[in-house]
Amino acid sequence: MPKADYYEVLCVTRNASEAELKKAYRRMAMKYHPDRNPDDAEAEVRFKEVKEAYEVLSDPQKRAAYDQFGHAGVDPSQGGGGFGRGAGNFSDIFGDVFGDIFGGGGGGGRQHVYRGSDLQYNLELTLEEAVFGIEKVIDIPRMDTCDSCGGSGAAPGSSPVTCSTCNGVGQVRMQQGFFSVQQTCPTCKGTGxxxxxxxxxxxxEGRVRVTKKLEVKIPAGVDTGDRIRLSGEGEAGINGGPSGDLYVQVVVKEHKLFTRDGDDLYCEVPISFATATLGGELEVPTLDGRIKLKVPAETQTGKLFRMRGKGVKPVRGGPVGDLICKVRIETPVNLSKEQKALLEEFAASLEAGGTRHSPQEHGWLDGVKGFFDELKAKFKQD
Ligand SMILES: [Zn+2]
Ligand SMILES: [Zn+2]
Incomplete structure (x- = not known):
C-alpha cells in the first residue's frame, strides 16, 4: 500500500506554517488517539500516520527532504539516507507537544485508592452438607497485596513519585474546540x-496473583441460591484501598432419594401390592437414619405420608420442615407358575364376590361412559 501524503494526512496545504502544522497535528492526533478509540485498529493506524507525518514535517530538515524526494527522502525502509523514525510508541511524544494542555492545576500528590473487586465462588454441596452444615476449605485464586513492596509497587527502598503527566491528579483534560474532555491519565492510569x-x-502492580486457602463455615439449612459473604476476602485494593468481599454461592447437588422444597423433603417409597392391601409397617429413609412408617390397609398408590419434623431446619430459624413420603405400589414381577395360578384364582374370586374391590375403577368407568354419552349427544345436536 503506498504511503499517504504527509500533508494530506494532516489536512494542511504544502506551505503550511509551523504553527498551522502543530494545530493540525493536535486536532488529528486527538481525533485518532487510542485512548479515545479503544480497540479501533483503523484509528490506531491513522494515529500512527498522523504522528509520523508530524514528526517529519515539524523538522525543517526532514520537511525539506520530503518536499524534494517524497517518502523516499525520509523513510529509512526506502534506503537513501532517511531521517524518519518508526512510528511506534504513542506516549513518548505527548510530553513535549501536549504538555501544555495535559493536566495543569489540581492538588498535586493526591493518592488515588480503589477498593478491590468482589469475588464470587460457586460451592457445590451435597444435600446432607447443606442440611446439617459443614466446614469447607476452598481455594480462591485472587489478587493479593504484594508482600515484597507492601502494595506500593515500588522496589523496596524506593517509593512512588507524583506523576509528571497529571501532577498527581490522575486525570487529564483534553481540549477540542468548545469541548473539554476529562479522562484517566495515560501515564499513571489514574493513580496519580x-x-x-x-x-x-x-x-x-502492587498486587500479585495468589491462590488463597480459605475455611468456610456453612451453616445448617442453606439451600441453592443462598450466599455467604466473607468480608474482606475478595481482591486486594489498589494503593492501600480496602479489599473487596468474597461471596460463596451455594449450589446443592441432586440427591438420589430426596428432593427439597423449602424446608420439606420429598421421597418416593415403593411398597408391595400385599402390604398396600393388608397394611403393614415400612422402613423409610430420612437424612439421618431410618424410621418406621405405618401403612394402613387399602393404601392406594400415590398416597402421601407426612412425617413431622423430619425435614430441614431452616437456616434463618423457624420450625423444622417435614418429610413427605409418597408410596408407589409395585407390580410383582418374575412370578412362578404357582404364583400366577394363585393370582388367577384370586382374581376370579374377586369377580365372583359381587363386592366392589377397585374403588377407582368404577368411578373411572362411569367417567368414560359419561364422556362418550355427552359426545354422542353433541353429534346428534349438530
Ligand atoms: Zn511488589
Ligand atoms: Zn498521571
Missing part, C-alpha cells in the same frame, strides 16, 4: 503516582 523503580515481584 509514577513508579520509577518497580518492585520485581509484582512488576509495579
Amino acid at each position: 503516582q509514577e513508579i520509577r523503580d518497580p518492585c520485581t515481584k509484582c512488576h509495579g
